[in-house]
Amino acid sequence: MASVRLKSVSKRFGTTVVVDDVTLDIADREFLVLVGPSGCGKSTTLRMIAGLEEASGGDIFIGDRRVNDLGPKDRDIAMVFQNYALYPHMNVYDNMAFGLKMRSMPRAEIDQRVNEAAEILGLGPLLKRKPKEMSGGQRQRAALGRAIVRHPAVFLMDEPLSNLDAKLRVQTRTEIVKLHERVATTMIYVTHDQIEAMTMGHRIVVMKDGVVQQVASPQEVYDHPANQFVAGFIGSPT
Numbered sequence: 001m002a003s004v005r006l007k008s009v010s011k012r013f014g015t016t017v018v019v020d021d022v023t024l025d026i027a028d029r030e031f032l033v034l035v036g037p038s039g040c041g042k043s044t045t046l047r048m049i050a051g052l053e054e055a056s057g058g059d060i061f062i063g064d065r066r067v068n069d070l071g072p073k074d075r076d077i078a079m080v081f082q083n084y085a086l087y088p089h090m091n092v093y094d095n096m097a098f099g100l101k102m103r104s105m106p107r108a109e110i111d112q113r114v115n116e117a118a119e120i121l122g123l124g125p126l127l128k129r130k131p132k133e134m135s136g137g138q139r140q141r142a143a144l145g146r147a148i149v150r151h152p153a154v155f156l157m158d159e160p161l162s163n164l165d166a167k168l169r170v171q172t173r174t175e176i177v178k179l180h181e182r183v184a185t186t187m188i189y190v191t192h193d194q195i196e197a198m199t200m201g202h203r204i205v206v207m208k209d210g211v212v213q214q215v216a217s218p219q220e221v222y223d224h225p226a227n228q229f230v231a232g233f234i235g236s237p238t
């Protein structure tokens, strides 16, 4: 369990500023959605929280620890990407167990965690399948399973539904919200889809060109958009 704090975080690639002085306070167990058009700096922000990208300036805290100098493995986070990144030669059970084996966790505990995740996600019947023997939606659930077996303090998800068809996307949205309630971790969820943001987040952060435009509940954003950009973005069809 942990809060996440960003204090004046920036990222430059060369001379281009892609994340500009972002300050955010994410509460323990909150479901926060980062939303904005393609290229606005969502993934870069998430990758800095994950430790996959170094911040050019500012401080990142997870719980009480400043994590800027810690590698991804030491940050107590799990990240789920849009392309799933499952190991193709391993079945679902081994995909979920792999990271835990690497940490020399006892076999019985691995088994217990994998079975718990399988139960939460309805993956029981699929444990012996390899990724190529599953649908896109099933693979995405396996990728979620691989993240939750780690019992991370913070979940980071980067457009995890964008490879799914429209119907499955709506269904999986609901599953992720339920999953979040069940595992009770802090969630930072990135999407370019404003409907997804409005339906999933406790609060949403609207970004444009690396700059935060508004941080508020979906209702507040809807009723009182901070500026013309937010109003236009939230009101636009997907």
Ligand code: ADP
Binding pocket: 013, 018, 036, 037, 038, 039, 040, 041, 042, 043, 044, 045
């Ligand atoms: P989003 O996830 O909102 O679509 P990104 O965070 O991926 O946006 O990218 C923000 C900006 O930073 C984009 O203009 C992108 O081209 C640029 N960018 C991302 N990664 C790199 C990189 N490794 N080198 C140079 N520019 C990058």
Ligand code: MG
Binding pocket: 042, 043, 044
């Ligand atoms: Mg992105």
